[in-house]
Amino acid sequence: MYDVQSKDGKEWFYTDEVKDHFFNPKNLLKTREEAEQCAKQASGIGEEGSPACGDLMKMWIKVKDNKIIECKWQTFGCASAIASTSMFSEMVKGMKIEKALAIKPQDISKELGGLPARKFHCSVLADKALRAAVNDHYKKTNQLDKIKEDKVKIIDKILKITDHDIEEAVLEGVRTFEELQKRTKIGVQDKTCIPEAEQLLRFYLEKYFNKKQ
Numbered sequence: 001m002y003d004v005q006s007k008d009g010k011e012w013f014y015t016d017e018v019k020d021h022f023f024n025p026k027n028l029l030k031t032r033e034e035a036e037q038c039a040k041q042a043s044g045i046g047e048e049g050s051p052a053c054g055d056l057m058k059m060w061i062k063v064k065d066n067k068i069i070e071c072k073w074q075t076f077g078c079a080s081a082i083a084s085t086s087m088f089s090e091m092v093k094g095m096k097i098e099k100a101l102a103i104k105p106q107d108i109s110k111e112l113g114g115l116p117a118r119k120f121h122c123s124v125l126a127d128k129a130l131r132a133a134v135n136d137h138y139k140k141t142n143q144l145d146k147i148k149e150d151k152v153k154i155i156d157k158i159l160k161i162t163d164h165d166i167e168e169a170v171l172e173g174v175r176t177f178e179e180l181q182k183r184t185k186i187g188v189q190d191k192t193c194i195p196e197a198e199q200l201l202r203f204y205l206e207k208y209f210n211k212k213q
């Protein structure tokens, strides 16, 4: 098993684990009938799109005694998204909601023996779709105080660059402020936003890659 973070995005081969989950995805809803049936029994349904590639993920969960007993999904995403969501849907089974929500994309990637760096953002879809499905479950069961929405915040007021844009940039390979600025032009005109942008960059690098800048 190799280190996810050592991968440079030039690797052309998926690991055996990725290939196995891609060719035999677990908990995938394959037909409209299956999806409709699942929707009737689901405790929560969530959807998430990737700004990086435009792909979509939909997730259905069944919850009992605060534990996820079933996690089904569909996606328009690529092989990495299919493999990582398949793995994720197995990992969360039987877990308490809070524990499942604490699973990070790098945990999924590790279980898969690594993903190419450029495909890391694909594994974030599952994680975010689960958050949306859990929020839906909390809404349906009137546990409104537990809902956590991922609100967008504008950081660069002139170019309207948001915290999500910084997050996406990190998932797409940005590692330094110079790289971030080159890619987004953040702080070029609105210089007052630079300290906050740097702080967010550090936050996302640590969140996804355990990297301290």
Ligand code: FES
Binding pocket: 050, 053, 054, 055, 076, 077, 078, 079, 080, 081, 119, 121, 122, 125
């Ligand atoms: S999910 Fe869109 S490229 Fe992988």
